[in-house]
Amino acid sequence: MKNTRFLAAIAASAAIALGGLALWQVSYAGNPPPVKLDHKSLPLFNNPPAAVGQTAAVGGPNFSSIVKRFGPTVVHINVRGETTTTGGPDMSQVPPQLRNSPFFQFFQQFQNQGPREVPTEGLGSGFIISSDGLVLTNAHVVKGAKSVTVTLTDQRSYKAKVLGTDAKTDIAVLKIAATGLPTVRIGDPSKLEPGDWVLAIGSPYGFYNTVTAGIVSAKSRALPDDSMVPFIQTDVAVNPGNSGGPLFDTQGEAVGINSQIFTQTGAFEGLSFAIPINVAEAVARQIIEHGQVQHGKLGIAVQTVTQQLANSFGLQNPRGALVAQVSDGSAAAKAGLKAGDIILSVNGQPVNDSTDLPMMIGMMQPGQKVKLGVWSNHRQTTLDATLGSFSEGSLVADAGSTASGHGLGLQVRPLNPAEQSQAQVHSGLLVQGVSGPAEQAGVQPGDILLAIDGKAVSSVAQVRSILKSAGNTVALLIQRGHARIFVPVDLG
Incomplete structure (x- = not known):
């Protein structure tokens, strides 16, 4: 049987309905009005003295002093909500010969019941970021919550208010009515290196304050639908219920928030991902100060440069x-960017890969001016852009993928007016046949060829002219449906 891989948001989600157990589906907790908090004398992220550095023991470092010092900053989160059930079993699928069965008559009474709300319950983790009761966790932990309860390690429980959530970065901030609480010490994720030891504290499957450890496997990982976050990949054991809990370094500093796992079974299989704490801190400040989060937008789709x-x-x-x-x-578009340009830097900061750009732009504010270093028409130039505001369904800087192969070999014809209108393009060539090089590169009949090496094409003659002066490799700009991608083709 074929295994299906999937990224699982790792808040444990046990929904209780008529004695059954199901995965809990939740929705936005919303963005409440800004809450006035006096932090002039109390920083948002309190930084108590760092824990004493650990002495490496046989087999790895000893984390016990970190757990004793900062374990009390980790909280257990219980969420209650409601979900809508369907209107009962579909009795129309029962074979006619079985409809005289007493079981059919019993279940038939439930068929006409309309959709109804049933209670749900979920759990997760979080950690205290200010002594007056601010708690950081994942947005998916509290998504759609009717009530949220935060339990400390000393068993004190508080009803929590969701100050705000940001689905794009999976960050949420809670507030409980408590003072004098222990707080985490914020670290610097940029100092982490693959191979460094890290540990997680959380409530996997409801087991409060469980400690697991491992190493940093990689940095700046881009995951599907989470293009704004450069995830820290680790091999720390993280399971449902760990969501929202902190990832500590060997100095006892919080460097990330455990958020997702890559799994075939729904449980930990060696790949876990944490949101860098600097990303979380920037989002949390917006939530606390404004009750919502805004992200900058360029309005482009990008792909990796092979x-x-x-x-x-x-x-x-x-x-x-x-x-x-x-x-x-x-x-x-207003800045003059066009398909085929390569963005090399943002405000002087290098863009090493296409996965860097969404995070760099997304964490900026709408209206912010940025200076883009761009490779265009075989030379480097600079463009100035004023960022727009991100909204659902718009592109910040979406990272795509590429296909590769050998050669060209296309049969194309100009688009007629109806086809141009349907495809929402002004020019281009419809691919009618593909063979050899182009076929191996992934081009398909029905694709629309828009440009070669950044030069727009609308006739077969233009294609031939461009190919005469092309090098060993050409980049075809292909539109398939409403998605566009550059396909490199080796001409040999």
């Missing part, structure tokens, strides 16, 4: 983010 694509655009080394699509009227 060596073949770099060769096609005259770039010596594969780096940066290749612009595959620019939204009409977006900040990118």
Whole structure:
């Protein structure tokens, strides 16, 4: 049987309905009005003295003093909500010969019941970031909650208010009516290196204050639908219920928030992912100060620059983010960005890969001015852009993927007016046949060829002219449906 891999948001979600057990589906907790908190004398993220550095023991470091010092800053979160059930069993699927059965008559009474709300219950973890009761956790832990209860390690429980959530970064801030609480010490994720020891504290499967440890496996991982977050990948055992709990380094400093696992079974299989604490801190400040979070938007779709694509655009080394699509009227369009440009830097900070750009832009504010270093028409230039505001369904800087192969070999024809209207393009060539090089590169009949090496094409003659002066590799800009991507083709 074929295994299906999936990314699981790891808040344990046990829904109780008529004695059954099901996964709990929840929705937004919403963005309440700003809460006035006096933090002039009390920093948002209190930083008590660092824990004493650990002495490496045989087999690894001893984390016991970190757990004793900062374990009390980790909380257990219990969430109650409601979910809508369907209207009962579909008795129309029962074979006619079985409809005289007493079981059919028994279940038939439930068929006409309409959708109804049933109680749900879920759990997760969090940690205290200020002594007056601010708690950081994942947005998916409290999504759609009717009530949230925070339990401390000394068994004190408090009803919590959700100050706000941000689904794009999976961050939420809670407030409980308590003072004098212990707080985590905030670390610097940029100092982490693959191979460094880290530990997690949380409530996997409801087991309060469970401690697990491992190493940093990789940094700046991009995950599907989470393009704004450069995840820290670890092999720390993280399971349902660990969501929202802290990831500590060997100095006892919180460097991340455990958020997701990559699994075939729904349980830990060696791949866990944490949100860097600096990302969480920036989002939390917006929630506390404004009750909501805003993200900057360029309005482009980008993809990784492979060596073949770099060769096609005259770039010596594969780096940066290749612009595959620019939204009409977006900040990118107004700045003069176009498909085929490669963004090399933002405000002087290098863009090493396409996965860097969404996080860099998304964590900026709408209206903020940015200076983009761009490779365009075989030379480097600079463009100034004023970021727009991100909203659902819009592109910040979406990272795509590429296909590769050998050669060209296309049968194309110009689009007629009806096809242009349907595809929402002004020019291009419809791919009618694919063979050899283009077929191996992933081009398919029905695709629309928009450009070669950044030069728009609307006739077969233009294609031939461009290919005469092309190098060993060309980049085809292909539209399939409403998605666009550059496909590198090796001409040999």
